[in-house]
Amino acid sequence: MSRKTHFSPARIGIYAFLISAALFFLLPLYVMLATSFKTMEEIRMGNIFALPLQMTLDPWREAWSGACTGLSCEGIRGGFWNSVAIAVPSTVIPILLGAINGYALSFWKPRGASVLFGILMVGAFIPIQVMIYPLVRILATFGLVGSLPGIVLVHLIFAMPVMTLLFRNYYASVPHELFQAARIDGGGFFRIFAYVMLPMSLPIIVVAAIMQVTGVWNDYILGLVFADSETQPMTVQLNNVINTTTGTRQYNVNMAATILTSLVPLAIYFISGRWFVRGIAAGAVKG
């Protein structure tokens, strides 16, 4: 019976819908990919859905190391490394601090914990744009505007509410007796965190890392405001490449640059899928 259901009309309908939906959403990606491998002559012919007649990698080379971003013409290579330099500390530090925060709030319950958590949550709901001007003034006071630590600090501040919430809720599901057992075994604040809680947190760390890396990598406004030409992330440089007004618009280069910029988040989504939801905590309690 189960074999026959594979070919039932309902199933065929579902697949037909899914496939057409997938095609619809993949179409822009196809156009981008196809265009990025075409020469400008081919693009001017106007067949945007056609496969490239003459495959060329020149637009990719140009986008990576030759396209003009404002005054300099060194491609978006620099922006890529800037984005890496911003994303790595802006992922590691918020995750670590968020985990410690969530751990402290869930298990140690310090005085005023709920008030503190409430304030953090309010922070999560206030739009970033409201805080940009005061933040620029504050960072300017400390001479951090335009520097790498400055951008990382801004990302850290805006990530704290969500990271704390994520880890607090995860630790709330960990049996309290586990913490008590570790207390009796003589574990202090950081020892229990490092040896008992953090190793159990792999699933939520993966989730947090995906959120942070993609969020920081895709960020445009904070990079635009808080970076200078030396520390611009890839997204800001991409915008500069595409909006350069001198000469002809090089659609193939623009497409290649856009794909290059979105490559990191795409790769993360593809690789991380199987890491989601793993029963790491299984066996801690009755099973």
Added chain:
Amino acid sequence: MSNVRLRDLCINLGGNAIIADLDLAVDEGEFLVLLGPSGCGKSTLLHSIAGLIDVTSGTVEIGGADMTFADPSERGIGMVFQSYALYPTMTVEKNMSFGLRIAGLPKAEIAQRVARAADMLHLDALLDRKPAQLSGGQRQRVAIGRALVRQAGVFLFDEPLSNLDAKLRAELRRELKLLHQTLRSTMIYVTHDQVEAMTLATRIVVMRAGKVQQIGAPADVYERPANLFVAGFLGSPSMNFIDGTLDAEGIFSGPVLDLDLGPAWRGHAAGRELVLGVRPEHIHIGDGGKLQGTVELVEPMGNHQIVWIAVGERKLSAIVNDTRAFTAGEPLSFAIDADRISLFDKASEQRLATS
């Protein structure tokens, strides 16, 4: 090995007084069981001994030293939890040695202690496994092992067998008793299971609503319950309660039945409203009995059967240790062993003593 002494202990949680003015002395080498229905404060009491809950007032002494405000790790205790609480990312061996590694003991000493505990608990073959790869009984053995390697003066058990199925529970219960016989260490054990309390304890503390109802050896608490609550809580099926009064001749009479309690009760509590308590095993069904009733229901238990006897409006349970056949509705006569009964004052619910 050490003793535990609680003085004037008060614990308030969230504004509610869970335990008020509790005094308790646990001797060295004793197996003390805290028994009571859920919510009676027995777990709270255990957690306060462990230092996992702050006491509101009063003192906790362990091994003669004041430990009221000491950190859990400094109290010289080992604890086993109902949910096992094993560290899921560590192997059995790492789980057991975690506390010792924190304490910075030499490697050889740790290995030797773990090996000894593993040997006692039959865990030798499982040392490299993670908790997820163990069965419930094995997990609880590891949790016991983790407490053992600490070589603590006092072991605390918080309903350790409640998550196991009936067969494993009986098996591990015997192992715990053997362990206590071997180690002779002080153990404090919380349970709501009267069978565990009866089989394991050297002394039982029956608790209700944060107050100690009775402390005594299992047989003592069972045979001579201090009040109606203890009498009803221990024993399965529970004690039969019959209302009535006592006259000057020592004859108990009530709406259900009359019974001559013998010379011991002559001149006691005459005229007061009383409750007579009879254990099911002290009701003897047989032709010689002076009391009459009809069979209401029979529950065969294999090695014994429980016969529910309807006497007027009341139903009394009796344990029959042979294989006689009873049918519902059948009239029968029975006797009550007057020497083994308990009498309680109906108003105060306290036990009356013969003299």
